[in-house]
Amino acid sequence: MQKTQKLTLAVLIQAALISTAFASEQSESKGFVDDAEGSVLFRTGFINRDKKNVAPDVDNSSTAQSAIFKLESGYTKGVVGFGAGVIGDASFKLGENKHAGNGMIPKHNDGSAYDHWARGGAFVKARVSNTTAVYGTQVLDIPVLASNTARMVPEYFDGLLVTSREFKDLELTAGKFTKNQYSDQVTTDGMGLDSAIVWGAKYKINDAMNASYFGVDSEDALERHYINTNYKQALANGSSLTYDFSGYHTEWDKEANVSSARPGLQGSDDRSNNIWSLASTYNQGPHSVMLAYQQSTGNSGYAYGENADGVQSIYLANSYLSDFNGRDEKSAQIQYNLNFADYGVPGLNWTSAYVYGWDIDTATDDNAKESEIFNQVKYTVQSGFAKDASLRVRYSHYRNDDTSGTESYMMPDTNEWRLFLDIPVKLF
Incomplete structure (x- = not known):
């Protein structure tokens, strides 16, 4: 493992030093101030989980208002460019929220x-040619270390991330992170992350x-690998067929x-999982239909998030509420998606899946079952003073037959509503 990490870092360093056949991002820098950007996302969010066949006080319901901000400078001019920024959020609850507990709102020790x-937090950054390095607080979008962005505010990681695009059509990534803060945590390292080293291409x-x-490679936690390939086949009359394969191996x-x-097997180092999904999507104008198959093997399910490895680290086809x-x-x-732009309502999108x-x-059954009906409607304003503001309404109807009640990773029968109103404001 260490040899792989050292090789990846060596490739990144070499890529930053060689000449390239296409334009350098750093050579096009306008400066620390002229390239600066600032934005605030005002989000009003509501999640209600109505859990069936369990005590009523186990239901979760949360409503809150947040402002998610990012202020970031450009890069200074020169061979090596430097910059800095801050990222964060400020929130308050709406109503009592006596049954918080779904990742939306942090709770005191007494449960309130x-x-x-x-x-x-803050971050600093540097850029050479087409290679950037960012150190500090970040929101990650890496399949093996991905920040949760499906709640009021994002999940944060603290550390170093290097991204290199020195070679045409190739992007290399390497980094090390030492803190992980869930969306509903106020402590900067609420998950107690020791050290997570990531790499990829x-x-x-x-x-x-x-x-x-x-x-x-997360210290004292896990080692995980992810692969993906995506192919889009053009068909007649402007239609297309897309194939997507994703898979994880975890130890x-x-x-x-x-x-x-x-x-x-708890406390054993003999726990592993393989999980993969294969999806095919047919698109014709505003209509898309996807069929997907997913399979998990090993003496563990695909557990993620609980070892400070990112609550959104599951880039697989069959991922919804379950x-x-x-x-x-x-x-x-089976999933169906309809884009209403062709029907005179641009910005309106509907997705339904089963x-x-x-x-x-499970502990008592080797053929347990679960199912989910998922529906989401999202509208994004296309123009005017409210351009890019969006309203998303989502409903999931989830059921399973885990009668043992011993499998903590399987939620009870649940009806869930999610409503999010996002209003982005560009400051500069």
Whole structure:
């Protein structure tokens, strides 16, 4: 593992020093001030989880208002450019929120919700040619270390991320992170992350095909690898067929907590999982239909987030309210998406999906089942003073037959509503 990490870092350093056949991003810098950007996202959010067949006080419901901001300078001019910025959020609850607990609002030790809270941090950055390095507080979009952005405010990581685009159609990534803060935590390292080293590459093979690989080694937690390939096939009459394959291989260390491990294996270093999904999407004008199959194998389900590895680190097809990632689980999905632009309502989009999972290995059954009906409507304002403001309404109807109640990674039967109103404001 160490050899792989050193090789990746060496490639990044070499890429920053060689001459390239295309324009250098740093050579086009306008300066520290002229390239500066500032924005605030005002978000009003509501999540309600109505859990069936459990005590009423286990239901979760949260409503809050947040302002998510990012102020970032440009890069100074010269061979090496330098810059800095701050990122963070400030929020307050709307109403009592007596049943918070769904990742929206932080809670005091007595279980009561915070009335108001603020988080964030600073970062510095440097750029040589087409290679950038950012050190400090960041929101990550890496398949093996991805920040949760599906709640009121994002999940933050603190550390160093280097991204290099020195070679045409190739992007290399490497980094090290030492802090992880969930969306509903006020402590900057609420998850107690020791050290997570990430590396990876994305390559555009041609205009129709892309491939990527990423890995992470989290100290005393896990080692994980991810691969993806995506191919878009053009068909007649402007239609297309897209194929997407994604897969993870994970091995957990003895010290890691793995909620979905087979009984008797907690505290063992012999816990692993393979999970993959294959999806095909047919698109014709405003209509898209996707069919997907996903399969998990190993003595653990695909556990993520609980080891400070990112609450959104599941770039797989069958991931909605449930991720259909149980031990030995197989799942199939059909999804339909309609873009209303062709019907005179640009900015309006509707997605509906049904996912069915089977052969789940639980403590009392090796063929447990689960299913979810998912619906989402989103409207984004296209012009005028409210341009880019959006309203998203989502509903999930989830059911399973885990009658044992011992599998903590399987939620109870749940009806969930999510409503988010986003109003972005560009400051400069």
